[in-house]
Amino acid sequence: MTAHTTTPPEIGGIGHSLKRVEDARLIEGQGNFLDDISLPGMLYMALVRSPVAHARINGIDIEAAMAVDGVLAVVTGELMAAHNLAWMPTLSGDTQAVLATDKVRYQGQEVAAVIATDPYIAADGAELVDVDYDVLPAVVTPQQSLDPDTVVIRDEKEGQTDNLAYEWECGDDAATAEAFARADRVVSIQTHYPRSHPAPLETCGIVADVNPVTGQATIYMTSQAPHAHRTLFAMVAGLPEQNIRIISPDIGGGFGNKVPIYPGYVVATAASLVIGKPVKWVETRTGNLISTGFGRDYHMSGELALTDEGRILGLRVDVLSDQGAFYSDAQPSRYRAGLFHVVTGSYDFPAAHITCRGAFTNKAPGGVAYRCSFRITEASYLIERLVQTAAYELGIDPADLRFRNFIQPEQFPYETPTGFVYDSGDYPTALRKALDAVGYEQLREEQAEARAQGRLIGIGIAHFTEAVGAGPAHTYDIAGLKMIDSAELRVHPTGKAILKLGVKTQGQGHETTFAQIVAEQLGIPAYDIKVEHGDTDHTPYGLGTYASRSTPVGGAATAVVARKLADKARHIAAHLLEAAVEDIEMAAGKLHVKGSPDQAVTIQDVALAAYTNLPEGMEYGLEDVTYYNPPNLTFPYGSYIVVVEVDPDTGVWKVERMVALDDCGVRINPMIVEGQIHGGLTEGFAMSSMQWITFDEDGNCIGSNFMDYLVPTAWETPRFELLETVVPSPHHPIGAKGVGESATVGSPAAYVNAVVDALAHLGVRNIDMPVLPDRVWEAIDSAAS
Amino acid sequence: MEVTVNVNGTDHTADVEPRKLLVDHIRTVVGLTGTHIGCDTTSCGVCTVLLDGAPVKSCTVLAVQADGRSVTTVEGLKSGGELHPVQTAFSDEHGLQCGFCTPAMMLVGAALLEQNPDPSDEEIRWAISGNLCRCTGYMNIVKSIRAAAEAKATAAAGADS
Numbered sequence: 001m002t003a004h005t006t007t008p009p010e011i012g013g014i015g016h017s018l019k020r021v022e023d024a025r026l027i028e029g030q031g032n033f034l035d036d037i038s039l040p041g042m043l044y045m046a047l048v049r050s051p052v053a054h055a056r057i058n059g060i061d062i063e064a065a066m067a068v069d070g071v072l073a074v075v076t077g078e079l080m081a082a083h084n085l086a087w088m089p090t091l092s093g094d095t096q097a098v099l100a101t102d103k104v105r106y107q108g109q110e111v112a113a114v115i116a117t118d119p120y121i122a123a124d125g126a127e128l129v130d131v132d133y134d135v136l137p138a139v140v141t142p143q144q145s146l147d148p149d150t151v152v153i154r155d156e157k158e159g160q161t162d163n164l165a166y167e168w169e170c171g172d173d174a175a176t177a178e179a180f181a182r183a184d185r186v187v188s189i190q191t192h193y194p195r196s197h198p199a200p201l202e203t204c205g206i207v208a209d210v211n212p213v214t215g216q217a218t219i220y221m222t223s224q225a226p227h228a229h230r231t232l233f234a235m236v237a238g239l240p241e242q243n244i245r246i247i248s249p250d251i252g253g254g255f256g257n258k259v260p261i262y263p264g265y266v267v268a269t270a271a272s273l274v275i276g277k278p279v280k281w282v283e284t285r286t287g288n289l290i291s292t293g294f295g296r297d298y299h300m301s302g303e304l305a306l307t308d309e310g311r312i313l314g315l316r317v318d319v320l321s322d323q324g325a326f327y328s329d330a331q332p333s334r335y336r337a338g339l340f341h342v343v344t345g346s347y348d349f350p351a352a353h354i355t356c357r358g359a360f361t362n363k364a365p366g367g368v369a370y371r372c373s374f375r376i377t378e379a380s381y382l383i384e385r386l387v388q389t390a391a392y393e394l395g396i397d398p399a400d401l402r403f404r405n406f407i408q409p410e411q412f413p414y415e416t417p418t419g420f421v422y423d424s425g426d427y428p429t430a431l432r433k434a435l436d437a438v439g440y441e442q443l444r445e446e447q448a449e450a451r452a453q454g455r456l457i458g459i460g461i462a463h464f465t466e467a468v469g470a471g472p473a474h475t476y477d478i479a480g481l482k483m484i485d486s487a488e489l490r491v492h493p494t495g496k497a498i499l500k501l502g503v504k505t506q507g508q509g510h511e512t513t514f515a516q517i518v519a520e521q522l523g524i525p526a527y528d529i530k531v532e533h534g535d536t537d538h539t540p541y542g543l544g545t546y547a548s549r550s551t552p553v554g555g556a557a558t559a560v561v562a563r564k565l566a567d568k569a570r571h572i573a574a575h576l577l578e579a580a581v582e583d584i585e586m587a588a589g590k591l592h593v594k595g596s597p598d599q600a601v602t603i604q605d606v607a608l609a610a611y612t613n614l615p616e617g618m619e620y621g622l623e624d625v626t627y628y629n630p631p632n633l634t635f636p637y638g639s640y641i642v643v644v645e646v647d648p649d650t651g652v653w654k655v656e657r658m659v660a661l662d663d664c665g666v667r668i669n670p671m672i673v674e675g676q677i678h679g680g681l682t683e684g685f686a687m688s689s690m691q692w693i694t695f696d697e698d699g700n701c702i703g704s705n706f707m708d709y710l711v712p713t714a715w716e717t718p719r720f721e722l723l724e725t726v727v728p729s730p731h732h733p734i735g736a737k738g739v740g741e742s743a744t745v746g747s748p749a750a751y752v753n754a755v756v757d758a759l760a761h762l763g764v765r766n767i768d769m770p771v772l773p774d775r776v777w778e779a780i781d782s783a784a785s
Numbered sequence: 786m787e788v789t790v791n792v793n794g795t796d797h798t799a800d801v802e803p804r805k806l807l808v809d810h811i812r813t814v815v816g817l818t819g820t821h822i823g824c825d826t827t828s829c830g831v832c833t834v835l836l837d838g839a840p841v842k843s844c845t846v847l848a849v850q851a852d853g854r855s856v857t858t859v860e861g862l863k864s865g866g867e868l869h870p871v872q873t874a875f876s877d878e879h880g881l882q883c884g885f886c887t888p889a890m891m892l893v894g895a896a897l898l899e900q901n902p903d904p905s906d907e908e909i910r911w912a913i914s915g916n917l918c919r920c921t922g923y924m925n926i927v928k929s930i931r932a933a934a935e936a937k938a939t940a941a942a943g944a945d946s
């Protein structure tokens with residue numbers, strides 16, 4: 001690896017591919033995941049879920065369940081209502097049922113909970129809870145939902161007379177109309193970004209331990225945002241916040257699934273409060289797939305206005321999103337469709353207009369940012385599919401069309417027609433480098449030859465720009481909480497340190513990379529720095545890890561707090577060396593007098609002096625805390641190229657090459673960055689080829705387990721070739737932009753563009769994801785007829 | 786039913802319900818939590834252990850079926866205080882992220898190398914195709930198992946010479 005470093009390997013600052021600190025426990029089976037937690041006297045909870053998508057509840061008979069030896073309680077909506085907890089607020093300002101009282105509104109909805117002494121007994125009890133349902137017709141598409149004759153799903157909601165969940169628009173309607181009026185060509189596409197599920201291998205769970213005497217609530221929970229969850233628990237349950245301690249242990253993958261607060265968490269906590277014993281609830285896989293945080297489900301129509309020469313003049317987009325029964329997208333409160341308005345992508349054009357509507361349906365709620373920064377995957381997919389379509393319609397090579405419209409390096413900072421200010425980038429260099437790596441021109445020749453022999457080769461390009469790292473407090477909040485984040489750094493007398501974070505890893509390697517940020521600033525070896533996170537009693541406040549915000553926000557806080565300590569260290573060194581502060585230089589853990597490298601002390605000497613030998617008037621200690629309010633989002637980007645071969649007889653397609661160039665600014669730990677990209681490219685492949693949460697006309701979820709909801713194994717997953725460029729973020733303290741989600745955002749369009757490209761000469765322009773072989777075969781077949 | 790299972794070299798005798806899954810037995814009775822649970826349909830493989838040396842999904846074996854047999858879990862991979870080469874390789878090659886699939890992946894890798902000390906990438910991919918990973922995209926898992934094969938070969942050559 002050729003990363004630029006300023007520290008030697010033994011210090012391990014930015015740019016070193018340090019081996020991960022967290023591995024030591026995980027490779028020996030000594031991780032501490034939620035289900036590994038066991039407390040004395042702990043009880044177990046199992047949920048009773050609705051088997052139907054829409055029904056009135058006539059009654060719930062708990063007698064048989066209560067008769068099971070070991071069942072201690074059956075909690076129903078009625079009981080929760082007595083504590084004013086039958087409903088809870090969502091992260092998008094709607095309300096969601098905790099346990100259903102009046103109706104069930106999707107299959108899998110939580111209806112009751114059984115508390116027992118053993119998990120098997122809890123499951124037995126749940127089987128025996130007898131719910132009397134009056135089944136109602138299910139509304140399973142948003143189009144059907146918005147038909148004025150359709151039954152109102154949310155009839156319990158005051159003032160709700162239809163199934164509209166929200167309406168939102170952005171951009172300039174008049175300027176866009178003017179651009180379309182000037183256009184030589186208008187190219188359009190209609191596509192559905194299907195419902196998908198993050199499906200981390202560890203499902204969601206909680207161990208709620210409320211002490212009946214002290215009122216102390218210690219809540220172990222699979223949480224990507226423990227601090228925000230503590231505050232929300234305090235607000236929803238009315239518990240005093242100082243008595244709530246959320247501990248998010250090792251997390252077995254999150255991907256957005258572990259951002260919302262789910263009914264199971266609330267019921268388990270309430271049960272622990274009432275019974276006075278710890279209560280554990282661990283979701284089943286089916287429960288996870290049918291009830292918690294799905295992603296996407298966007299029906300999108302996009303139109304591009306173009307000149308004959310292939311210059312884009314304007315973009316018009318209309319979205320209909322399927323929200324399920326409750327509008328619970330986890331997203332900044334100001335934006336009803338997340339950051340979907342980044343849909344103008346990597347291109348320079350003056351006008352765009354976006355309209356979005358969300359509809360309630362009898363499906364699970366969610367709308368989480370599944371490995372993306374709030375609806376950015378949908379946006380990136382649409383623009384890259386549109387540009388590809390435009391290339392075919394205009395007869396311009398898809399790479400060339402992108403070059404003609406790219407925002408140029410000298411245009412940064414670049415304000416988009418929907419109001420983002422992109423921080424930095426060099427798109428032409430990135431795409432050129434990716435094209436060269438894949439051998440693009442040569443591949444086009446091979447494609448033509450293959451076609452002549454009846455073989456179908458496709459080359460798909462996607463050049464994405466993400467908007468991550470939410471975000472500046474003037475614009476970004478979730479449920480009113482500003483999206484700042486924090487870091488607290490303490491250097492101990494022996495020169496070892498502890499760093500406490502508001503963000504929380506789910507596998508991204510924060511315990512290693514965040515220590516590297518400190519090592520870079522202070523010269524303390526990264527392995528001498530312990531990183532603590534996930535325990536709200538012991539870490540400073542922050543909004544958590546999702547939307548690729550850890551490095552842009554928490555990483556910035558870490559760099560800033562370390563610099564504050566570096567400044568104090570310089571003052572202490574000046575005192576020790578009897579020199580002026582201005583003359584102290586600091587590099588790789590040594591502080592020396594300018595011009596005389598021998599007159600030096602180490603950062604470890606300074607740490608000891610901070611507790612033993614200070615200049616007159618200086619406060620003891622070497623520690624500080626920083627709350628970072630980012631001045632802007634960061635805008636990682638990349639150029640992805642996929643080569644596929646499609647079998648014309650079966651529609652099966654196989655990825656022959658996947659070349660991914662990412663520019664995420666400065667890479668803290670290149671090894672970890674590449675690991676993140678591998679994972680993201682696989683998720684992108686999964687969504688484009690197989691992952692699919694779908695429903696039959698009665699609202700039964702097809703995709704409720706890993707036999708029906710297909711996620712790729714090593715056998716199907718393509719091999720990836722990675723490339724990079726580095727254009728630092730100008731406003732981030734270390735120039736980093738975040739990378740955890742880039743590849744999931746950028747790659748689906750590349751895979752789909754590749755399959756469509758293989759069939760483009762037949763006139764095929766679109767196949768919706770997941771691009772299943774039967775859909776490909778049908779596209780070929782209908783093109784032929 | 787009284788059941789004796791040898792786990793990582795030690796006999797554990799306990800009275801178990803006939804319906805108890807081996808994975809639950811290992812996690813809650815034997816008390817080793819490195820073996821995980823990720824699905825309800827024998828699909829994810831995070832519960833994999835070695836039963837008499839062969840990988841099985843312990844969510845699909847009853848504890849009573851393991852009576853008199855020997856089980857190796859991730860906690861038993863180490864020998865004589867030394868990490869198994871797959872453990873070292875997973876860390877060296879960044880073969881894990883969240884670590885939830887990792888114990889199972891390493892056990893499958895270790896079992897593969899017993900059968901086939903020099904597997905190709907394709908053979909590794911086939912061997913781990915019963916085990917899901919949602920974080921890594923498998924690239925570095927394959928690399929880790931390859932690296933472990935090479936480390937074992939080097940160690941064997943060193944021992945021979």
Ligand code: FES
Pocket residue numbers: 821822823824825826827828829830831832833842843844845
């Ligand atoms: S828990 Fe998924 S296969 Fe055993």
Ligand code: FES
Pocket residue numbers: 201252253507880881882883884885886887917918919920921
């Ligand atoms: S490392 Fe997270 S599932 Fe494999």
